[in-house]
Amino acid sequence: MSEISVRALGEEDWQEYREIRLEALKESPEAFVATHDEESGYEEDRWRDRMNRSRRLLALVDDVPTGVVSVGRSKTGPDVAELFGLWVRPDARGTGVAWRLVEAGAQQAREDGRTHLAYWVGTDNGRAVAFASSFGFRPTENRRPMRVQSADGDGEETEIAMVLPLGSDPGAVPSSLLH
Numbered sequence: 001m002s003e004i005s006v007r008a009l010g011e012e013d014w015q016e017y018r019e020i021r022l023e024a025l026k027e028s029p030e031a032f033v034a035t036h037d038e039e040s041g042y043e044e045d046r047w048r049d050r051m052n053r054s055r056r057l058l059a060l061v062d063d064v065p066t067g068v069v070s071v072g073r074s075k076t077g078p079d080v081a082e083l084f085g086l087w088v089r090p091d092a093r094g095t096g097v098a099w100r101l102v103e104a105g106a107q108q109a110r111e112d113g114r115t116h117l118a119y120w121v122g123t124d125n126g127r128a129v130a131f132a133s134s135f136g137f138r139p140t141e142n143r144r145p146m147r148v149q150s151a152d153g154d155g156e157e158t159e160i161a162m163v164l165p166l167g168s169d170p171g172a173v174p175s176s177l178l179h
Helices: 011-027 036-040 044-053 097-111 126-135
Strands: 004-009 055-061 064-073 080-088 116-122 138-145 158-165
Touching: 004 011, 004 097, 011 036, 011 044, 011 055, 011 064, 011 080, 055 097, 064 097, 080 097, 097 116, 097 126, 116 126, 126 138, 126 158
Parallel strands: 080 116
Antiparallel strands: 004 055, 055 064, 064 080, 116 158, 138 158
């Protein structure tokens, strides 16, 4: 059985983050707003700045970087953290890596004093909605146009804010995420 570990990256780890982020953009371009070409041109200062704006968590399987997720402040309220940029190498999908990254993201949000963790998921992405639901995220009424559009460009796609209460009340949803 492979060992999955997750560690927080600091500013000094910008190159590790850059490497896995660029791999994610190249492998799954449809999942991100940014492009590999755009971000591969970023200078060191920009990568270091990114490391300080949000928490970056790196998953390792047997000490090999395998997945990444970011946790930052949500625009919906001061008590809400936002989980974003979740990506796992294709050969490790379905092995628990994404689960461990989300667990670590929720723990990081708790340590940062947040009461809820929001995760925006495409309403047509049944697999992502099911994954988030199985973890305990609950859908809200909060929707927005997707910033990433499907390759076939078949119209306006939306994403839904799913929320995970980080306290003792699993049904608690902050009013800022309801609308």
